[in-house]
Amino acid sequence: MTERPTARGAVAAVADGFTELPHPGRESAPDGPLGWPGYDAARARAAIRTGEHESVICGTARIGGTEAVVVAFEFDFLGGSLGTRTGDRLEAAYRHARTHRLPVVPLVATGGSRMQEGMLALTQLQRIARESALTREAGLPQVAVVRDPTTGGGWATLGAGADVVLALPGAQVGFAGSRVRPADADPAAYTAEAQVAAGAADALVRPEELRETLGRWLRLLTRPSTAPAPVPHPLGAPHLPATGWDAVLRARSPERPRATAYLDAYFTSRVALGGDRCGGTDPDGMLCGFGEHEGRSVAYAAQTGAATRPAGYRTAARLVRLAGRLGIPVLTLVDTPGAANDAEAERQGVGPAVADLFGAVAAARTPVTTLVVGEGGSGGALALAAPGNTWATPDSYFSVIAPELAAAILKRPPQEVRSTADHLRVRPQDLAELGVIRGVAGAADGRRAAR
Known part of the structure; x- marks a missing residue:
């Protein structure tokens, strides 16, 4: 020094x-x-x-x-x-x-x-x-x-x-x-x-x-606001997928826009919140912070496409609670194959960490807006999603479980993975019809779009 x-x-x-x-x-x-x-x-x-x-x-x-x-x-x-x-x-x-x-x-x-x-x-x-x-x-x-x-x-x-x-x-x-x-x-x-x-x-x-x-x-x-954060414009393919497996492949494509692209397009400036205050960080799985969007402050928690670690969930919960105390709306971006499921994640308390984020979002004191921008893998993705105000991009999917795992659990042969994806109804338009999401952001073929 x-x-x-x-x-x-x-x-x-x-x-x-x-x-x-x-x-x-x-x-x-x-x-x-x-x-x-x-x-x-x-x-x-x-x-x-x-x-x-x-x-x-x-x-x-x-x-x-x-x-x-x-x-x-x-x-x-x-x-x-x-x-x-x-x-x-x-x-x-x-x-x-x-x-x-x-x-x-x-x-x-x-x-x-x-x-x-x-x-x-x-x-x-x-x-x-x-x-x-x-x-x-x-x-x-x-x-x-x-x-x-x-x-x-x-x-x-x-x-x-x-x-x-x-x-x-x-x-x-x-x-x-x-x-x-x-x-x-x-x-x-x-x-x-x-x-x-x-x-x-x-x-x-x-x-x-x-x-x-x-x-x-x-x-x-120091700029509180009562209005929800606007839904970001989708940055990827504008057309909806034809089949469930098509939706999965598009969401998993390495060319698909990721969290950093969405955050850069949405905010004119932003600062990062790093760490869960419990001894951990997850910079590869969760990005959190505050940014300026059209002259307003918006908090953000964005998954990056990787499996989310326990520290990532705890950091996101910390962000949601801080934004609630300060009266700042929250934007979340869902993109993960699921919560990390290795032995170290279990030792670090992945279950309680996911539960903590579910609770923080459920009890949020300010509006939360969610956009699914890629993979929505089971509860590890749903924990970050706003009940009643979740949208999806055309190149995303959301599923109770990955189609490959569902087929294995149901003892179906590998060639039935694609049809299993259809049975799960994971496409963005399926999710809108089921009422799981409010609509498809920016869809080019007439589906309900975010405004």
């Missing part, structure tokens, strides 16, 4: 017009609540060294045109540690955000709780967690930036507890600080890169790109 910026330097790097909030006036007993010898002197030296009187500064500022409450840690003030007066400042900042309906942006750099205040310092984490939870319930986004270092309770509350976590490359990020880890611990596990790979943080953002990235996130997360 390069030289660590001060708290005010970190704010100036991403925001304009920072106005500090009034500091709550709590008097401190000599050497703090525990009477820790030399504590007052240590605070005085820290104040002289940094020009600050606490380890965090809080205020309002504009980031990319969006007004926000910004809290920034001064690591050179006692290691950016959290004490009772730090808790006072953070609580006041979150309350100001709720009163004025502003998003919260923590710029975190802390070593954890302040030892000189003992358990009173540790309990500040409960205060912070409550303020964060109340802010979440109020429908206000929290976008954290974890700087170097971010460890201990600061990571476990202000950092990992945010809706979106952006991390600076090379930063030390982890619950265990460098002095309390096992001697043989792999230092690479305690980095921003490791947290992104494990799904605990969403993205690595270089310092020179942080202002623009934060501004884009805040702009997208």
Whole structure:
């Protein structure tokens, strides 16, 4: 890492017009609540060294045109540690955000709780967690930036507890600080890169790109809308398949447009949400994030044509719930042969992960729009589909099971796979006639089309 910026330097790097909030006036007993010898002197030296009187500064500022409450840690003030007066400042900042309906942006750099205040310092984490939870319930986004270092309770509350976590490359990020880890611990596990790979943080953002990235996130997360996301225009073949097997072959064709093509055509800009917050990511099976479509914010969860891993389902569920809290409509793109069914997927809880996504979509607080753009393989695909608002492209199919597997289960010979596809009625027009989907998007031969 390069030289660590001060708290005010970190704010100036991403925001304009920072106005500090009034500091709550709590008097401190000599050497703090525990009477820790030399504590007052240590605070005085820290104040002289940094020009600050606490380890965090809080205020309002504009980031990319969006007004926000910004809290920034001064690591050179006692290691950016959290004490009772730090808790006072953070609580006041979150309350100001709720009163004025502003998003919260923590710029975190802390070593954890302040030892000189003992358990009173540790309990500040409960205060912070409550303020964060109340802010979440109020429908206000929290976008954290974890700087170097971010460890201990600061990571476990202000950092990992945010809706979106952006991390600076090379930063030390982890619950265990460098002095309390096992001697043989792999230092690479305690980095921003490791947290992104494990799904605990969403993205690595270089310092020179942080202002623009934060501004884009805040702009997208602060535009609620009650109208459903429009159905995307189909990008593949316009004509409906003649037979069920034809539908299957077209959906499985490597030339068929995939999720990235649809997302690029639909959104003028987008940002990615990465990770399930449970230790996993599924970048090859599920793409999640927020984007701008015709001037509106829309959340998206898109399968990529591969079997979806448990982490992919959990990330999609996380996205649907976040969009619901923020009042943002959701677009889902279905395209998978099914949920991953290997032994590792079972060990990672694929069944509960699919169940979690079914529940999130069923209980969605904002409208969900679904377009089946390729394979719709059984429950692993249906979990992402919106009940009552699912559409299909002409080069897609949806089935209770793959025709080959259905034929095997029914003990039919291989030559009957094609007829089995017809019996399953997997074509888009079949699904519309059965009432499984609302219609076929953009069909060129008179079928009901999305408008």
